Amino acid sequence: MTTTINNPVMRPVTTVPVPVTTYLTPDGQLVSSVPVGASYADGSPLEWGGPLVPGAVVLDEQVAPRASWSGVVRAGQVLTIVDVGGNQSGDCLLYNAHDTDERYSAPDTLAWQDNAYIRTGTVLRSNHGRALMTVIENEIDRQDTIGGACSRESNTLRYGHHVMYHHGCRENFLTEGAKHGLGMRDIVSNINWFMNVPVEEDGALGIVDGMSAPGKRVALRAEIDTLVLISNCPQMNNPCNDFNPTPLRMIVSEPDVDYEADA
Amino acid sequence: MAPAADHSTDTVLNARADARAQGGQVSDWMPYLPASTSPFCPEDVDAASLTWAETVAPGSYTHKVLARGTRFRLEDPTGEACAHTLVYNALEPTERLNVADTQKIPWQAYLGTGHPLLSGDGRVLATIVGDTSGRHDAFCGTSTAAWNALRYGTALPEGPAPAGRDLFVKAAAKHGLGPADVPPSVSFFQGVRVAEDGSFDWVGSSGAGTSVELVAELPLIVLIANVPHPRDPRPEYIVGPLRVHAWRTPETNPTTQADERFDAAPEVRRAYLNTLDYAEARGL
Numbered sequence: 001m002t003t004t005i006n007n008p009v010m011r012p013v014t015t016v017p018v019p020v021t022t023y024l025t026p027d028g029q030l031v032s033s034v035p036v037g038a039s040y041a042d043g044s045p046l047e048w049g050g051p052l053v054p055g056a057v058v059l060d061e062q063v064a065p066r067a068s069w070s071g072v073v074r075a076g077q078v079l080t081i082v083d084v085g086g087n088q089s090g091d092c093l094l095y096n097a098h099d100t101d102e103r104y105s106a107p108d109t110l111a112w113q114d115n116a117y118i119r120t121g122t123v124l125r126s127n128h129g130r131a132l133m134t135v136i137e138n139e140i141d142r143q144d145t146i147g148g149a150c151s152r153e154s155n156t157l158r159y160g161h162h163v164m165y166h167h168g169c170r171e172n173f174l175t176e177g178a179k180h181g182l183g184m185r186d187i188v189s190n191i192n193w194f195m196n197v198p199v200e201e202d203g204a205l206g207i208v209d210g211m212s213a214p215g216k217r218v219a220l221r222a223e224i225d226t227l228v229l230i231s232n233c234p235q236m237n238n239p240c241n242d243f244n245p246t247p248l249r250m251i252v253s254e255p256d257v258d259y260e261a262d263a
Numbered sequence: 264m265a266p267a268a269d270h271s272t273d274t275v276l277n278a279r280a281d282a283r284a285q286g287g288q289v290s291d292w293m294p295y296l297p298a299s300t301s302p303f304c305p306e307d308v309d310a311a312s313l314t315w316a317e318t319v320a321p322g323s324y325t326h327k328v329l330a331r332g333t334r335f336r337l338e339d340p341t342g343e344a345c346a347h348t349l350v351y352n353a354l355e356p357t358e359r360l361n362v363a364d365t366q367k368i369p370w371q372a373y374l375g376t377g378h379p380l381l382s383g384d385g386r387v388l389a390t391i392v393g394d395t396s397g398r399h400d401a402f403c404g405t406s407t408a409a410w411n412a413l414r415y416g417t418a419l420p421e422g423p424a425p426a427g428r429d430l431f432v433k434a435a436a437k438h439g440l441g442p443a444d445v446p447p448s449v450s451f452f453q454g455v456r457v458a459e460d461g462s463f464d465w466v467g468s469s470g471a472g473t474s475v476e477l478v479a480e481l482p483l484i485v486l487i488a489n490v491p492h493p494r495d496p497r498p499e500y501i502v503g504p505l506r507v508h509a510w511r512t513p514e515t516n517p518t519t520q521a522d523e524r525f526d527a528a529p530e531v532r533r534a535y536l537n538t539l540d541y542a543e544a545r546g547l
């Protein structure tokens with residue numbers, strides 16, 4: 001069923017720097033409609049890392065800044081996500097690969113574990129309460145599933161109508177989901193790998209400076225065949241990517257041993 | 264004596280007479296039709312203006328399509344109700360409650376008076392305009408069959424401990440929506456708070472007789488499942504009846520610039536602007 005590739009070729013980042021959308025003003029000036037900073041700054045430290053678990057690598061791909069990605073992780077395989085540039089939110093949705101009506105459920109994940117944050121040992125559950133994936137390794141203190149995804153529409157609320165044409169994660173989810181027959185009704189509350197959303201004592205909640213760094217990783221073991229959608233968050237108005245969108249690396253491995261979470 | 268002995272149903276005529284004789288009975292939980300006949304019409308509401316009056320049975324669900332501007336009030340007469348709630352734009356139901364935006368946009372995790380229930384489309388579906396409970400939850404969603412089987416030993420939809428999600432799926436189906444159209448929900452009357460380490464502290468109910476009132480900012484499909492909160496620590500499946508009243512008068516309107524809450528926060532102001540813009544363009 002699974003093809004094991006011993007010498008995987010990394011799919012290269014094809015859009016760095018991101019090609020900008022431009023138009024010519026009447027006085028001949030070339031202007032970009034992509035917000036400034038949409039590609040990461042020259043000299044940004046990038047740490048490409050590697051798989052968090054020993055075993056044969058069956059897939060190894062890069063996700064360009066602002067881009068989307070999807071892949072199926074078979075039961076028993078481990079997906080390592082590398083935060084290559086540090087504090088780059090990987091907005092993530094999960095689906096049962098054979099029945100996408102069963103999908104990731106943030107409230108079930110949180111209610112079952114009786115805790116608002118994702119850490120090592122967290123079972124990522126579906127809307128039927130079933131385990132889709134388990135967090136078996138995690139190199140930052142906690143991961144977020146409260147903050148949701150940025151979108152053109154919610155950006156108008158958070159920042160003003162002037163940002164209506166900024167790219168957003170919901171746009172990425174729609175693009176990537178469409179490849180799998182998924183649409184608006186299939187986009188639910190998501191996970192934000194490497195994003196920091198604390199809930200304070202009075203209920204104040206928001207996206208604040210991240211706790212990750214270049215090369216930090218999280219590893220997820222698929223409990224069933226799982227379709228993973230990723231939006232490499234293009235948001236340029238909050239600290240979800242340090243205001244400097246960087247690549248992500250997605251590595252799928254066949255672990256050598258039956259890997260158990262250490263929490 | 265078997266119940267059948269109380270009935271004479273040996274012919275169609277007798278059966279019809281027997282069935283008809285049962286009309287007019289009352290139950291502790293039932294819809295009241297017309298709504299103006301509700302025995303529990305709130306004191307501050309003109310009964311003639313009611314458009315929905317119902318007492319939802321514990322462990323059951325209700326659903327309604329409401330006109331834009333409708334006020335609807337949920338009451339917890341026993342202190343044991345838990346109103347798991349979903350709202351959709353009735354005109355385009357792909358627009359539906361988005362819990363993440365509902366918490367993130369107002370920078371506030373806990374629901375209370377003035378809190379908007381936002382869709383993923385940058386608009387307000389409903390606003391909480393009154394709240395005497397203060398114990399609500401937007402983190403834990405509703406229960407699944409797997410959870411209830413674990414907690415109560417059974418989750419059969421026809422059994423004593425149905426799961427909220429299973430009830431939502433049925434309610435949604437009655438509006439042409441499928442299981443994929445049941446997103447994370449919010450719940451009223453049973454609360455949790457997030458501790459420093461992220462764990463949920465159960466605060467439960469604030470007692471009998473509290474209410475939550477909302478205004479429909481767009482035409483809404485409202486789905487409500489009245490089942491125990493998934494983090495209710497009690498080993499038994501405990502839930503009380505839920506009272507629902509909705510009404511429409513010349514004074515019940517969607518939120519506009521004339522309302523103080525319109526300008527309560529810049530994010531929310533823009534959400535109302537988006538909502539009014541949509542309604543205006545659609546000719547609502």
Ligand SMILES: [Zn+2]
Nearest residue numbers: 150169233235
């Ligand atoms: Zn984003």
